[in-house]
Amino acid sequence: MDIRRMLASRLRTHDRRDPLPLWTPWGEGLRAGAEKAGKAERGAGPGADGSEGRSGAGALTGHPHPQFVRAAWGSLNGWWACAFAPSPGGAAPERTAPMPTTFPQRIRVPFSPEAPLSGVGRQLKPDELLWYRRSFAAPAPEAGERLLIHFDAVDYACACYVNGRLAGTHAGGYLPFSFDVTDLLAPGEGDELTLCVRDPSDTEPHPRGKQLLQCGTIWYTAQSGIWQDVWWEVVPGNRIEELLVDASPDAGDVTVAARVTRPGEELRVSLLSADGTPVACGSAVASEQSVAVRVPVSTPHLWGPADPYLYGLRIAYGVDEVTSYCAFRTVSVEPDEAGVPRFCLNHQPLFLRGLLDQGYWPDGLLTAPGTDALSADIEAARDLGFNMLRKHIKVEQDRWYWLCDRAGMLVWQDMVSGGTAPYNMWQVSQKPTLSRHACGHFRDDVPSHQARLSSADPAFREEWTRDCEGSLRYLRNHPCIVTWVxxxxxxxxxxxxxxxxxxxxxxxxxxxxATSGWFDQRCGDYESEHNYFRKLRVHRPRGSSRAFVISEFGGLSWYVEGHSSFLGSYGYADFKSVGEWRAAVRALLAEADALEARGLAGYVYTQLSDVEEETNGLLSYDRRVDKLSS
Structure with a gap:
């Protein structure tokens, strides 16, 4: 297929149809369990009064944040009552709108209303608000304790109420936040939690990832509302609020830095082996609201894909105690023996064989239908011979990174994109796809160029910067993350x-x-190129200290009937048979592997699974078919 035909294949748009019912094995099990429980509970379900349902909370198991665990916590996932209401308009209407008098529907949290697993199956429109309500019963805080309500992600802006009183507000669709609701509780009575959500999606230039209200091709169904865990936690008044863990094999120590509520207590750190045996310990008194403890470790057990060894951490500050974990490893770009810049793990060159991972599911959209589903994707990538996943334009739930830490799966973590919609696709996709020289020396700090890149809005630039920095602070303790994109x-x-x-x-x-694909600004640690339609080559400038990576390529499409959300198929090349498709994929991967000898540091093949119209995954969208191996 010549480049003109291939480009036309990439750019064509199919007629949109309603999505076909498509369930992953985990989502199907969750749906069946909910239907069975619903029959037993009919007539007194949470859709009527917002009370806590007994089904639907088991999809995402274990503590929501395995790197920051306290003993006193509980899940608020499950069935909530909900209501859609017209937005009154104006600035931040989620903060000013009157609360509905009735909540006639029910929704399974943490699935968005657009996701089949939510039980709603309806798009929240930009001129609407979505209200959630449920009762909850958390342990009454004792003297000096506080009760926090955690929301791990709500898309996009929300206002939270406890017993009808405002607990707080938040804006931003991908990062966790919490509210201290202690002073809003009703002692001895049932407490009620209410949340009002607004989501402008692509009608405003906020960071939104690959969500579009009019989805199609490489853009996916917009989702809204609560889409990650909701949970409560009882904490001491004087406590650890944030941890930075730096386990350095080069320095021979682990340094734990903590931000605390108030100074004056002792921070105590114990390092544990994988079987829980104490290895080393240290302590320091906090004279300010931040304190660091260095714990020497003379011969640390290194972490890597073949041996993902994790140490346990037990961290105490006064009466507060948190359990966590860490791994000793270094990641860097260094020259090899021939002077070629390479990605290095523990100062040894490691060739990166990566897959693009969108993190979408037909039954849960951005929310996986279970912890086992997250694990299965990671295991499938490893079984197919890949050692890295590029988490694409999405911040995943914390459990996913924990699973990668345990499995030794390396992660390239994207920041969530946004800007004025629609993108100028000729500028940001079509022209660079046609010619790699078309985008050279295109500055991104010039106002006229920023307009062409959809980043002219200063409020968007400020929000993107805030979210980028928030993503780093949220995820930086995970050893699996080896590159920021x-x-x-x-x-x-x-x-x-x-x-x-x-x-x-x-x-x-x-x-x-810094810039995956094109519009390179001669910064960062990689020369990072996307190449879907040209012969794969290494284009590393002579004398450059940056490693050359093909950060996207492939996208070869094969449609599996009965395992796709839409009748239309979208991809970057067509094939007459699955055998022909498999041969082409394997040949292309072998071609990329062979470039290691010519200076390629790694690659990212598009992609792990099909997503909606995109049928270029190695797995089907419902994860029931391994297209490459079966």
Missing amino acids: LFNEGWGQFCARDAVRRVRAIDPTRPID
């Missing part, structure tokens, strides 16, 4: 050089892919 294909790109400086100031320990 800042901008993708010019979607809302701006001032990449400044962004690199800010990221390095927060995390100097990881390499940075």
Whole structure:
């Protein structure tokens, strides 16, 4: 297929139809269990009064944040009551709208109303509000304790009420937040939690990832509302609020830095072996609201894909105690023996064989239908011969990174893109796809260029920067994350050089892919190219200290009937048989592998699974078919 035909294949848009019912094995089990429980509970269900249902909370198991665990917590996932209401308009209507008098529907949290697993199956429109309500019973805080309500992600803006009184507000669709609701509780009575949500989706330039209200091709169904865990936690008044863990094999120590509520207590750190045996310990008294403890470790057990060894951590501050974990490993870009820049793990070159991972599911959209589903994706990638996943334009739930930490799966973590919609696809996709030279020397700090990259709005740039820094602080303790990816294909790109400086100031320990695809600003640690329609080559400038990676390629499409959400198929090349498709995929991967000898540091094949119309995954969208191996 010549380049003109291939480009036309990439750019064509199919007629939209309603999605076909499609369930993953985990989602089907959850649905069946809910239907069975619903029959037993009919007539007194949470859809009527918002009370806590007995079904639906088992999809996502274990503590929501395995790196920051306290004993006193409980899940608020499950059935809530909900109501859709017209937005009154104006600024931040989620904060000013009157609460509905009735909540006639029920919704399974943490699935968005657009997701089949929510039980709603309805799009929240930009001119609407979605109200949630449920009762909850958490242990009454004792003297000096506080009760926090955690929301791990709500898309996009929300206001939270406890017993009809405002607990707090939040804006931003991908990062966790919490409210201290202690002073709003009704002692001896049942407590009620209410949340009002507004989601403008792509009608405003907020970071939104690959969500579009009019989805199709490489853009997916917009989702809204609560889409990650909701949970309560009882905490001491004087407590650890944030941890930064730096386990350095080069320095021979682990340093635990804590931000605390009030100074004056002793921070005590114990390092444990994988079987729980104490290895080393240390302590320091907090004279300010931040304190660090260095624990020497003379011969640490290194972490890597073949041996993902994790140490346990027990951290106490006064009466507060948190359990966590860490891993000793270094990641860097260094020259090999021939002087070629390579990605290095523990100072040894490691060739990166990666897959693009969108993190979408037909029954849960951005929310996986279970912890086992998350684990199955990671295991499938490893079984197919890949050692890295590029989490694409999404911040995943914390459990996913924990599973990658345990499995030794390396992660390239994208920042969530946004900007004025629709993107200028000729500028940010079609022209660079046709010719790699078409996008050279295109500055991203010039106002006229930022307009062409959909990043001219200063409020968007400020929000993207805030979310980028928040993502780093949220995820930086996970050893699996080995590279930060800042901008993708010019979607809302701006001032990449400044962004690199800010990221390095927060995390100097990881390499940075500043501009994945094109519009390179000569910064970061990688020359990062997307190449779907040209012969794969290494284009590393002579004398460059940056490693060359093909950060997207492939996208070869094969449609599996009965395992896709839509009758239409979208991909970057067509094949007459599955055998022909498999041969083409394997040949292309072998071609990329062979470039290691010519200076390629790694690659990312598109992609792990099909997503809606995109049928270029190695797995089907419902994860029931391994297209490459079966």
